[in-house]
Amino acid sequence: xxxxxxxxxxIMIRKLDSIFVLTDEEKQALTDLPVQIKNxxxxxxxxxVGDQPAQCCxxxxxxxxxxxxxxxxxxxxxxxxxPGDIPDLQSLHLRVLDINIASISPCKLGFIQHKDLNQLFxxxxxxxxxFWRETLIYASIFREWxxxxxxxxxxxxxxxxxxxxxxxxxxxxxxxxxxxHMPVTQAEIADATGMTPVHVNRVFQALRSDGLIQTxxxxxxxxxxxxxxxxxxxxxxxxxxEKDAAS
Amino acid sequence: xxxxxxxxxxIMIRKLDSIFVLTDEEKQALTDLPVQIKNxxxxxxxxxVGDQPAQCCxxxxxxxxxxxxxxxxxxxxxxxxxPGDIPDLQSLHLRVLDINIASISPCKLGFIQHKDLNQLFxxxxxxxxxFWRETLIYASIFREWxxxxxxxxxxxxxxxxxxxxxxxxxxxxxxxxxxxHMPVTQAEIADATGMTPVHVNRVFQALRSDGLIQTxxxxxxxxxxxxxxxxxxxxxxxxxxEKDAAS
DNA sequence: CGAGTACTTGAGGATACTCAACGGTCGTGG
DNA sequence: CCACGACCGTTGAGTATCCTCAAGTACTCG
Numbered sequence: 001x002x003x004x005x006x007x008x009x010x011i012m013i014r015k016l017d018s019i020f021v022l023t024d025e026e027k028q029a030l031t032d033l034p035v036q037i038k039n040x041x042x043x044x045x046x047x048x049v050g051d052q053p054a055q056c057c058x059x060x061x062x063x064x065x066x067x068x069x070x071x072x073x074x075x076x077x078x079x080x081x082x083p084g085d086i087p088d089l090q091s092l093h094l095r096v097l098d099i100n101i102a103s104i105s106p107c108k109l110g111f112i113q114h115k116d117l118n119q120l121f122x123x124x125x126x127x128x129x130x131f132w133r134e135t136l137i138y139a140s141i142f143r144e145w146x147x148x149x150x151x152x153x154x155x156x157x158x159x160x161x162x163x164x165x166x167x168x169x170x171x172x173x174x175x176x177x178x179x180x181h182m183p184v185t186q187a188e189i190a191d192a193t194g195m196t197p198v199h200v201n202r203v204f205q206a207l208r209s210d211g212l213i214q215t216x217x218x219x220x221x222x223x224x225x226x227x228x229x230x231x232x233x234x235x236x237x238x239x240x241x242e243k244d245a246a247s
Numbered sequence: 248x249x250x251x252x253x254x255x256x257x258i259m260i261r262k263l264d265s266i267f268v269l270t271d272e273e274k275q276a277l278t279d280l281p282v283q284i285k286n287x288x289x290x291x292x293x294x295x296v297g298d299q300p301a302q303c304c305x306x307x308x309x310x311x312x313x314x315x316x317x318x319x320x321x322x323x324x325x326x327x328x329x330p331g332d333i334p335d336l337q338s339l340h341l342r343v344l345d346i347n348i349a350s351i352s353p354c355k356l357g358f359i360q361h362k363d364l365n366q367l368f369x370x371x372x373x374x375x376x377x378f379w380r381e382t383l384i385y386a387s388i389f390r391e392w393x394x395x396x397x398x399x400x401x402x403x404x405x406x407x408x409x410x411x412x413x414x415x416x417x418x419x420x421x422x423x424x425x426x427x428h429m430p431v432t433q434a435e436i437a438d439a440t441g442m443t444p445v446h447v448n449r450v451f452q453a454l455r456s457d458g459l460i461q462t463x464x465x466x467x468x469x470x471x472x473x474x475x476x477x478x479x480x481x482x483x484x485x486x487x488x489e490k491d492a493a494s
Numbered sequence: 495c496g497a498g499t500a501c502t503t504g505a506g507g508a509t510a511c512t513c514a515a516c517g518g519t520c521g522t523g524g
Numbered sequence: 525c526c527a528c529g530a531c532c533g534t535t536g537a538g539t540a541t542c543c544t545c546a547a548g549t550a551c552t553c554g
Contacts, residue, residue, distance in 0.1 A: 068390070070394060071480040074398040076394040078390045078393045079390075090387075093376055094384070094387065094487055099387075099390060128375070129340055136340050136341050138386060139383075143325045144315075145393055146392055147315050147323040147325070149396050149397050149441065150323040151323045152319075152321075154542075186501070196542075196544080198545095199541090199542055233317055233318040237296070237345050240341055432533090443511055445510090445511075445513095445535090448535090449535090464519095
């Protein structure tokens with residue numbers, strides 16, 4: 001009685017439901033949101049600094065990242081986004097974007113008009129709180145990354161980011177047998193952790209030889225969660241996940 | 248006809264007005280918010296990881312910081328807050344705090360109950376958007392700090408943080424003749440920039456001898472804005488300030 | 495099969511850290 | 525009024541983590 005189970009909106013609903021349990025009515029309202037689907041290629045800017053979008057997008061498939069480039073030309077990746085995430089939700093209240101968002105893999109995106117979101121919030125005031133909460137969790141992740149980059153050494157830093165991705169993918173049901181698709185290059189990990197690709201590569205080798213990760217192309221397997229969690233000093237409180245999706 | 252001009256709420260109103268111009272009616276509603284004032288000493292935790300506060304606070308006087316401690320015992324300061332700021336506004340939608348907030352100078356704080364805020368939002372829906380915007384700007388600052396720590400070298404990093412503080416203080420009218428009160432120790436700057444106090448000290452000496460800053464106790468003077476702005480690669484877009492307060 | 499991209503390896507070097515000690519200032523109390 | 529402790533800032537010497545530069549190897553795709 002609920003809805004088309006394969007509507008692209010479902011992945012976003014699953015994500016939101018993982019951080020704040022939704023009623024059936026709210027899920028229905030979200031399912032009915034008008035959405036425009038677009039496919040984009042790898043390494044394509046979705047929005048750029050200075051843009052003033054009238055819409056935001058959520059990820060149906062693929063990974064995106066938020067980045068800025070320093071005047072010296074160095075790129076910092078500030079966030080990675082996985083299916084279900086809404087990377088530019090902030091544009092709802094910050095009209096002028098101060099960041100770039102790009103795909104780092106082939107992506108399927110769903111675009112929602114701001115006006116449709118605002119209408120939704122009028123009818124379902126609790127949902128405004130859920131979306132607000134979503135933006136606050138992104139802020140919380142930024143803070144954790146600050147701790148990560150500022151205080152942890154390279155080995156823990158990379159272990160931490162892998163732990164985070166695994167839990168976030170698990171929340172939307174994209175982890176099976178401790179294995180998940182992670183289409184992130186070592187160069188991108190480098191830009192996300194404030195390191196060089198060369199050093200990331202060396203740390204990856206150390207993580208592999210210590211049995212913390214197994215990689216095969218872009219598939220990542222975590223043989224021993226406790227071990228990598230400890231290495232990454234990972235405490236999931238900051239993700240504010242309330243409910244894990246069973247996969 | 249507005250209100251008691253010296254009510255403690257005014258500093259918060261001035262801050263909010265700087266990021267989203269308020270109507271007189273909205274200012275009045277904010278002035279009427281019930282507030283409890285408390286004075287606290289330096290280096291005192293206001294809230295801690297795991298707390299579930301039913302209120303949030305704004306700063307009337309003094310500076311606070313948001314911090315976390317890694318398992319290795321290293322402290323990362325993720326944000327500095329100045330008068331007018333609402334450091335724990337996120338607690339409105341993230342019930343369990345994942346951060347600590349502490350004073351770094353003697354502070355006067357105003358506490359607002361969550362229920363009073365929610366009531367305010369019901370009567371003035373636009374204000375909910377303003378407070379949401381406020382949390383989004385904090386997120387934007389976190390992102391800029393990521394760029395700062397991840398990609399810039401020590402000299403620019405410290406110049407940048409000084410630029411930011413000056414602009415934020417200017418927005419609430421706390422800068423006179425390019426001089427402002429900055430009660431932040433070098434050890435705190437170190438924890439905020441992911442450096443050691445020793446190295447911060449050396450960079451401060453370089454900044455002084457290059458004529459970018461002048462310090463006298465906790466008073467900071469910026470003789471040449473363009474120079475330090477350039478050194479810090481500082482672009483204020485990310486602060487999303489719409490209106491500067493004249494001092 | 496060639497070009498592009500990602501990954502890997504080596505050697506040398508620089509930024510920033512660690513450890514340790516000293517000086518200056520301020521508030522407190524005898 | 526001076527002595528004391530506490531905190532902050534400063535300086536020096538040695539060092540480690542991570543960077544730079546450079547080249548070479550796999551893999552994928554048209």
